[in-house]
Amino acid sequence: MPQPALMKRVQFSHSPIPYLFVLPQILIIGVFFLWPSLEAFRLSFFLEDPWGLSNQFVWFENYITIFEDPDYQSVFGSTVVFSVVVTFLSIGIALLLAVKVDGLLRFSMQYRPLLTWAYAVAPAVAGLVARFLYSPQIGPLYDWLNAGTDGWFEPRLDPMDAWLVLISGSVWKQISVNFIFILAGLQAIPRTVLEAALLDNPNGGRRFLSITLPLLAPTLFFLLVINISYAVFETFGVIDTVYPFGPPAGAETLVYKVYVDGFKGADLGGSSAQSVILMVIVLALTMIQFKYIEKRVHYT
């Protein structure tokens, strides 16, 4: 019976080298993610003075304070809307651009770098660009949007106008990342399948919906996960650079609130509890995505 012996050998004599390869990654995750997360989790049950001189265990009081705060509820609501809009627009516009560029016979090579260069832009830089474009003093977009009106567009005061600035800045930065992935996904679709489909149905829209889109689904699913976490977390950089003094009331996101309470206000327990809530939400979202949406994704 050589088979069980072989299995045993395979099971128990792994070379340690693969572990060595993943060790740096695990260390990085441990030091920069797991440890701070656990610390945030611990702190969220304490009222602790920022200097660490005294603390007291308060059970769920920090969480109760947050959930009873009407301000938190409204920030929660606007964060959800903001994230959905940013995710939808960044993927949607990137998809449109990628499909158009993929269909080009000429100049496709020229368009690609033009549409991807913004990939190298950090959220903070995207924020700076938005800040200049919409600046009341020097921003052309501020002037155009206000042209012929009596101060209709006022992003320093009106939360809806502020959202417009923040959404456009965040989306602009993210489109190119999505564009690269979607374009690569489109090019991985076998030409033979597309040509076969062309014989069956000359309607471009219909072919896109029933052939291209399903074949692109793994890429889009991946982007959905990435973009939601971008919209929830990374857009902080955009907000903080567009509004170094803070956005007008009604235009904050949950992450920005964590920053204000924790970093500006030195309320460690409260902001830790807020970050734990955020972590749980993103964890739940990712799990839902994998459980329900991924089932409908077909990998080729």
Next chain:
Amino acid sequence: MFKQLMSVATILAATTAYAGGHSAATEITLWHAMGGQLGEITNELANRFNASQSDYKLTPVYKGGYEDTMTAGIAAFRAKQQPHVIQIFDAGAATIINAKGAVLPVEDLLNQYGVGFDANNYIAGVRNFYADNAGTMVGMPFNSSTPVLYYNKEAFTKAGLTLPPATWEDFETRVAPALKKAGYVALAQSHTPWIFSENFHSRHNLQMATANNGFGGLNAEILYNNPAMQTHFQKLVDWQKEGFYKYYGRAWGDNQAPFAAGEVAMWLGSSGSFGGLKQAAKFEFGTTYLPYWAAITNEPTGTFIGGAALFAMSGHDKKAYEGVAKFFEFLTNPEIQFYWHRETGYVPITNASYELAKSSGYYKENPDAEVGIQQLNLPVGDWSKGYQLGFYVQVREVMYGEYDKLFSGQQDVKTTFANIEKGGNELLRRFEKTYQ
């Protein structure tokens, strides 16, 4: 390649030798929030201090804005890597003063390691602000400013005016209508919590918080929801509709820029903004006291001192504290104070330095530079000495948010102050629990 390596090695060796050569001096670090031109002047102060003696070497490190600096200090303290001296701003004062064991009060420091401490050497406005509830001065006022009114003299001439408004009544009936007719927005203002809330109380000698404006204990409650504030803000909303007042959002610069550009004729800002405005504005402007309501008081009091103070952090050795004491003494030197005052626009904090500035004839040439300190030296009332409230940075955030909603027409004055009272007091209770 070899050559490059060699030159790097030479530089390294040279630096090590250089550092080694100075190892006799005790190193003192100062973390501060003075950026740009202010940072250069702070470095110059350090250079002068280092040149004045050879036992200590002070290294100033810029840590970003006020909040960033405080956060960096907190993180460093928790990791037991704190600097010797840290600059903490007015709104963060309660956070550090109430943390028993985080700092060595400046009064104790100077008594123990320096030439002693006498509160009477300091101008009235700064004596109380950075003191604890026992009256011990904890922070060493560093960059001290106070809100003042700037007015565009060209705009005033165009509108047929000469004198700026002393009272808000005067503003409403005489100044604002004339300026509006001349095509100007009469007024803008850069810090609604600081100028129109905290200093509004100080100027009118109104109590701002229970428990002696917060100095009496952690159980203080804010009293912003009062008739005087409601009336003032109702007026502001009315003036906004009239075109007398314009709110450009919560950012400091967004409100200052239209004044510098000549769209707004008067601007309420910091006495420390003088130097910057002088460069930015292409017109002649004057400075005067923060206006008051004659309907509320006929004896207006001085304003609170704003800005920031230096705190000696605990956990260092005797030698280092002697150096810190030396540095604080150096800072109160009249010549140095006058230099700092002249270059930055921040007010001098000792009587001797104010006298020096006066006798030097500086104010004859620059009468506007004296307005801030004169206003701080106005009669002191029971409620104009200062305030000390916990989590006040976040209380200000609540106020910013509610004022945004008020001036963008989302809610009325009554709701605004009810929300500020509720939100502010919740934060104060939280602070009380945290620090008890």
